[in-house]
Amino acid sequence: MISVYECGRYICMEQNEEQQRVERRREAATRAVEMRREAAASSKGDEDEQWWGSRREKMMTDIRPSLTVSGREIDFGVMALRFEVLGRFNRARAAQLTLPHFVCQTPLFMPVGTQGTIKGLTTNQLEEIGCQIILGNTYHLALRPTSELIDELGGLHKFMNWPRALLTDSGGFQMVVLILDRVSWTNLSAVEVSLLHLADITEKGVTFQSPVDGKPMLLTPEESIQIQNRIGADIIMALDDVVKTTITGPRIEEAMHRTLRWIDRCIAAHKRPREQNLFGIVQGGLDPVLRDICVKGLVDRNLPGYAIGGLAGGEDKDSFWRVVAQCTAALPEDKPRYVMGVGYPLDIVVCSALGADMYDCVYPTRTARFGTALVPEGVLKLKHQAMADDTRPIDPTCACMVCKNYTRAYIHCLVTKDAMGSQLLSYHNLYYMMQLSRNLHSSIVEGRFPEFVCSFLQKMFPKGDVPEWVCNAMDVAGIDISSCCAPFPSSKD
Amino acid sequence: MKFAVTALSGGRARAGVLHLGSSSGSCPNPIETPALLLSTRKGLPNFISPDLLPSLPSPDSHLLQFSPLHFLEGPSPKTISSIGGLHQMLGLHEYGLVAVARDSVQSLPECDSTNKIGASFETSSGRRLVKPVEYMEMISSMRPNLWSTLADEVPAWVSDKRNKTSAGGAVFGSIVGGSNVEERQQCAQEVAKRNVSGYWIGGFGLGESMDERPPLLNAVTVSHFSLNMEASILPLFDR
Ligand SMILES: [Zn+2]
Numbered sequence: 001m002i003s004v005y006e007c008g009r010y011i012c013m014e015q016n017e018e019q020q021r022v023e024r025r026r027e028a029a030t031r032a033v034e035m036r037r038e039a040a041a042s043s044k045g046d047e048d049e050q051w052w053g054s055r056r057e058k059m060m061t062d063i064r065p066s067l068t069v070s071g072r073e074i075d076f077g078v079m080a081l082r083f084e085v086l087g088r089f090n091r092a093r094a095a096q097l098t099l100p101h102f103v104c105q106t107p108l109f110m111p112v113g114t115q116g117t118i119k120g121l122t123t124n125q126l127e128e129i130g131c132q133i134i135l136g137n138t139y140h141l142a143l144r145p146t147s148e149l150i151d152e153l154g155g156l157h158k159f160m161n162w163p164r165a166l167l168t169d170s171g172g173f174q175m176v177v178l179i180l181d182r183v184s185w186t187n188l189s190a191v192e193v194s195l196l197h198l199a200d201i202t203e204k205g206v207t208f209q210s211p212v213d214g215k216p217m218l219l220t221p222e223e224s225i226q227i228q229n230r231i232g233a234d235i236i237m238a239l240d241d242v243v244k245t246t247i248t249g250p251r252i253e254e255a256m257h258r259t260l261r262w263i264d265r266c267i268a269a270h271k272r273p274r275e276q277n278l279f280g281i282v283q284g285g286l287d288p289v290l291r292d293i294c295v296k297g298l299v300d301r302n303l304p305g306y307a308i309g310g311l312a313g314g315e316d317k318d319s320f321w322r323v324v325a326q327c328t329a330a331l332p333e334d335k336p337r338y339v340m341g342v343g344y345p346l347d348i349v350v351c352s353a354l355g356a357d358m359y360d361c362v363y364p365t366r367t368a369r370f371g372t373a374l375v376p377e378g379v380l381k382l383k384h385q386a387m388a389d390d391t392r393p394i395d396p397t398c399a400c401m402v403c404k405n406y407t408r409a410y411i412h413c414l415v416t417k418d419a420m421g422s423q424l425l426s427y428h429n430l431y432y433m434m435q436l437s438r439n440l441h442s443s444i445v446e447g448r449f450p451e452f453v454c455s456f457l458q459k460m461f462p463k464g465d466v467p468e469w470v471c472n473a474m475d476v477a478g479i480d481i482s483s484c485c486a487p488f489p490s491s492k493d
Numbered sequence: 494m495k496f497a498v499t500a501l502s503g504g505r506a507r508a509g510v511l512h513l514g515s516s517s518g519s520c521p522n523p524i525e526t527p528a529l530l531l532s533t534r535k536g537l538p539n540f541i542s543p544d545l546l547p548s549l550p551s552p553d554s555h556l557l558q559f560s561p562l563h564f565l566e567g568p569s570p571k572t573i574s575s576i577g578g579l580h581q582m583l584g585l586h587e588y589g590l591v592a593v594a595r596d597s598v599q600s601l602p603e604c605d606s607t608n609k610i611g612a613s614f615e616t617s618s619g620r621r622l623v624k625p626v627e628y629m630e631m632i633s634s635m636r637p638n639l640w641s642t643l644a645d646e647v648p649a650w651v652s653d654k655r656n657k658t659s660a661g662g663a664v665f666g667s668i669v670g671g672s673n674v675e676e677r678q679q680c681a682q683e684v685a686k687r688n689v690s691g692y693w694i695g696g697f698g699l700g701e702s703m704d705e706r707p708p709l710l711n712a713v714t715v716s717h718f719s720l721n722m723e724a725s726i727l728p729l730f731d732r
Contacts, residue, residue: 122545389572401544405584407576409568413535417617420537427542 078273079304080234083336087445090478091328091355094444097336099234100275101157102165104132106336106357107440109348109433110167111365115140116160118365120423121430123162129400129427130434132164133234135360138171138227143210147230155232166233167360170224172206173242201241203258221262222269229272237307238266240281246314252285259283260297267301277304279338282327285310286319295330305336308356312341317469321350325476328355345374345436349456350470352440353449353477364433368425371415374432376459380408382425387412400431450479458484494639494663494690496526505714513589513638513663519580520589520638522552530558530591534599536583543584556589560596561631566618570634578636592632592640592662594623597698602644612643632662641665641693664689669696672705674712681713 082098097104110133111118111126118126118134126134136156141147145159153159156166200207205220221239228236239262241255263280270278280298284290298306308327311320324339328351331337336357342348343361351359364374371383375395381387382394390408402411402424414421443452453474457466464486474481495512511528513520531538531549536559538546546554564573568582576582579590595602599617606613611624628643644667666684670676684692694713697706 120540125542125544128544388567389569391572391576401542405543407568407582409572409576410582413564413567418534419540420534420542423540423542 079277080273080275081277081304081336083305083334085333087447089444089447089449090353092353092440092444092449092477092479093355093357094441095336095357097357099133099165099277101163101234102132104165105438105441107348107352108132108358108437109343110135110358110360111430111433112137112360112362113160114362115144116156118426118430119369120419120426123160125427126162126430127164129431130438131430133167133358134160134162134164136160136166136168136231136233138168138224138231141168141231142171142227147227151230151232155230157232165235167235168228168231168233168237170237170239171219171227172224172239201258203261205239221265225266225269225278226271229270229276232272233276235277235279235305236270238263238278238280240283240309243283243285243310248285248287252283252287253290256284256290256294260294263298263301263303267303279303279305279307279336281307281309281340282331283310286315286323288322288326291323291326292330295327299330299332303335305338306331307338307340309340311339312343312347312361317467318472320347321354321469321473321476324351324356325354325473343433345433345456346460346470348433348436349440349453350473350477352444353453353474353479355477364429365426368429369422371421371425373411373425374429376456377462378460382408382411382415382421384412394425394428395432398428398432398435400428402428402431450481453479454481454484457481496691511589519586520555521587522555524552524556524589528553528556530556532596532598533557533559535559535563536579536585536590546585546588555587556591557585558591558593558596559637560594560600561592561628561635562594562600562614562616562621562623563596564631564635565616565621570630574634578634580636589639590635590637592635592637593693593695594628594641594643595695602699637662639663639665639691641695642667642689644669644693644695663691665691665693667693667695668713670709670713671696671699672701672709674708677709677712 080100083095084098085093085095087094093106095106097106097108111131113134114137116136121129138147141150141156150156150159156168157163205218205223207216207218209215210217219239224239225236238259241258241262243252243255259281266278266280270276280301280303282291282294282298284292284294295306306327308324311323328337337355338358338360339351339356341361342351342359343363348359367374367379371381373380373382373394376397380394387408390412392408393403393406394408394411395403406424411421411424415425439452439456440449443449457470461484464484466481466485471481471485496509498507498509500508507526509526511524511526513524531554533539536557537543538557541549559579568576573579573582580586580588583590594600594612594614601615603613603615603620606620606622608622611622611627613620613622623643625643632640640662642664666687666689668677668681668684670678670680681692692713694710697709701709
C-alpha cells in the first residue's frame, strides 16, 4: 500500500491499526463509488454512452486521414484548440492559442478562481485586466455546487458568467495536498492525526474522505474526467499521481509510471474531445531519466497540450529550471506547454525563455490578501509603516485602475483590515501578471526579448545581483543577460 | 451647494434638486431628492470598487456618506491634505461626499462618555473622544461636499465662528434630541438660527420604536426651516 503521507515532510504513521482503518475506508469508498456507477449505468447511463460514442466516432472519422502516421493509426488526436507560433527567440515563443471560448496570446498567466470566482473581483474586472484563462479547482467545484449542478446550469462558463477560456485541474492534487496542508503540523491532535490518513493513492485512484460529510470517496482517472466533462472547461487536466519533487526513490518512479497508465484511462473516459482539450502531465520528479520516459510516453499519445507537473513544491531553483528546460526541449513545438503552479514573476520570465507558454498560481491574489503588491522592483509591503504617509501610487509605472486612483497611504489604511484592501491589491497584482504576459508576448513577437529580459532583471536586481540559477537558465535559453549582471567573482561555467 | 424645491405634494412632501458642484469641483451632476446616500467604509462603498460604481443607477447613486472617524488611524489629516482631499484620495471625482461622524456600524455615538470637551464614539479602534477642533481638522483636510456638525444632545458646537473655519463644503446643522419631542423642537429652533446650509436630523436608530419616529420628525420639520433648505435624515436608511 502506497500512501501520500509516506512522503517528504508528511509524517509517516506506521501503526497497523491506522492502516487497517484506511483500508476499511478505502474499501467502503470503492464499494460506494461502484454502486453509484452501477446505478447510473442501469438508468440513463447507457443512452449517454451510446450518444457520446456515436458522436466520438463521427469526429474520429472526420479527422482520421490526418491521424494516420506511418501506417499506425493514432486514436487520440481529436482536439479543440489551435496553437500558432507567432514569433520566437531561441527557445522562447509567443503564440496564439485558439480555444473554444477565447483566442489567447501566450505566454500567459492564469489566475486561480477556486470556487468559480476570484475573491473580490468580478468577471467584468477580470476581462478589463486582460485575463484570458481562469483556472477552476475541480475538487472544490465537485464538492460544491457539484459538477452535476454546474452541468445542469449550462457549464462553468455560464455558472460563473465568464465568457473567456477556462481550465480545470484534475482534482487529485487538491485532494492530496489541501487536506494534508490543512492539518497544523506543529500541533497534531488525535483528530488531525486521523486526517493524515484521509488521502491515499492506489492504482484505482485517489481515495479521500469528503470534508463536507466525512464519507470516503474515490477519485479515479475516469471520474476526474467525467466531472471535468460536466464542468465544461476549455482545457481539462489528466489525473496524475502527485508526489512532492523533494522526494526521491521508488515512489517517484511509481508515480511517473502510474501517471502514464492513468493517461490512457483519462483519454478513454474523455467524452468531449471536440469541445475540451485534455492535457497530459509530465511527472518524474527531479530525475531526468524518469522525466524523459514520461514526456515520450505522453507525446506518443498526441495530446492537445502538455503540462509540466510536480514542480513549485520546494525544490531548489536549479533543479526547477533544469526540469522545465528538459521537458520543453522534448515536447512538440506545435503544442502548448503549461508549467503548473508557477507564479513568481521571475520564474515566469525564466520558464518563458526556456519555451513554456502557460502558468497558474494563487500567489498574486494570496499575497494581495496579506498586503503585498507586485512591482517591477519585486514586492511592496503595504502594511509597512513607511506606507502610511506615502502619497505615491503602488507602482508609478502601472496603468491599472488602482495605480491610477490610489495612493500607498490609502491602501495602507485598508490592507488586512478591510475587504477593499485585498480587492484593490488583487486587482493590481493580477494586472501586473497580465501586463507581464503581454510584455513577454510582444517582446518575443517584436524580436526584442533579450532586451525585455534585461530590463526586467535590471529593475528587480538593480545591483546586478541576479541569482546564479537565473544566469544558468538564461545561458541555456541563449539569452545574453551580461549587461544586467554584476561580474561574479567565481561564476558561471 | 444649491438646493431648490421643484415640486410639493399636497402634504409636506417635496421633490427637489441638489447642486453640489462647489469649491472642490466634484460631483458636477445635480442630484434629485429625495435621495438615498450610499454607506461607505473608509470612503468606498463596501465591496464596490470605483470602477464598478458607474454600474449602479446614475445619478441616483452619486451621493456617498462617509465617516471621518474611519480615518482616525490614518491616513493623517496632513497626508489626506497633501493627497488633495478625500475625492482625490478615493478617486471619486464625480461623486458627492457627505461627512457624518456617526455611521451606525463602525462608529457609534457613545453618549455616556460625551462631554463638554467632545463627542464620544465607539470605533473599531476603541472608544474615542473627538473634540470639535479635531473634527474640523479632519473635515478641512477631507474637503467633503457636505458635512454635518459634530452632534450631541445640544448642538453646542454649531456657531458662525466655527463654520468660517471650514475649508469649503456646505455645513449641515445636526438636530438631535433622542426620543423627546420638546428637546427635538428646541434643538431645531436653535440650529435654525445658525448660518447653515441644511440640516442633519440624527439621533435615530438608537433604540426608539418605529412608531415614535413620525412625531419626532414632525416636530423638527414642521416650520423651523425655510423651504429651500435640505433636510437630511441620514441614519434611517441603514437601520
Ligand atoms: Zn497597478
